[in-house]
Amino acid sequence: MGWKLKKSVVMVGMMGAGKSAVGKATAQLLDVPFRDSDAEIEAAANMTIAEIFARDGEDFFRKKERQVIARLLEETPSILSTGGGAYMSEENRRLISDHGAALWLDADLDLLWNRVRHRDTRPLLRTADPRATLRDLYDRRVPIYRMAEIAVQSLPGLSVHEMAGRVVEA
Numbered sequence: 001m002g003w004k005l006k007k008s009v010v011m012v013g014m015m016g017a018g019k020s021a022v023g024k025a026t027a028q029l030l031d032v033p034f035r036d037s038d039a040e041i042e043a044a045a046n047m048t049i050a051e052i053f054a055r056d057g058e059d060f061f062r063k064k065e066r067q068v069i070a071r072l073l074e075e076t077p078s079i080l081s082t083g084g085g086a087y088m089s090e091e092n093r094r095l096i097s098d099h100g101a102a103l104w105l106d107a108d109l110d111l112l113w114n115r116v117r118h119r120d121t122r123p124l125l126r127t128a129d130p131r132a133t134l135r136d137l138y139d140r141r142v143p144i145y146r147m148a149e150i151a152v153q154s155l156p157g158l159s160v161h162e163m164a165g166r167v168v169e170a
């Protein structure tokens with residue numbers, strides 16, 4: 001305890017990696033602020049992410065995501081969880097490295113699929129073959145996530161609390 005963040009730690013990684021749950025638990029452990037860009041976007045729009053995608057499209061969502069991340073990074077340093085696509089934007093990566101450090105929560109494809117398969121909240125997975133879509137996103141995104149300053153592997157048997165402990169150590 002008694003931690004004070006000098007810079008934000010930005011959780012990046014695929015959907016289902018546990019960015020929000022582990023980010024929140026880490027912030028509680030360290031007693032520092034926690035923020036979640038998807039939750040902020042939803043609250044501001046008073047709509048779910050799926051509704052925003054359906055009504056306004058992905059480009060609109062990405063614009064909002066960029067604005068929200070920029071604003072949150074300007075505020076008090078926090079543990080900031082972002083949506084899985086946020087780190088794909090070069091502009092976002094620059095903002096993140098200017099204001100903090102990216103922490104990649106690295107989980108393998110089977111673990112991710114098991115976490116997301118029963119949920120209908122991810123608009124990008126509303127395809128004929130969501131498993132293949134997830135694999136495709138994974139293959140394209142992992143090389144970019146590797147640019148993060150810190151990487152922590154998400155292990156299937158660990159609780160959110162244990163994962164938060166790994167994040168603190170990292």
Ligand code: S3P
Nearest residue numbers: 014015016049083084085122123
């Ligand atoms: C997205 C991931 C989602 C959400 C949106 C797009 C992505 O967040 O931002 O559906 O591009 O991978 P989670 O990573 O929290 O699921």
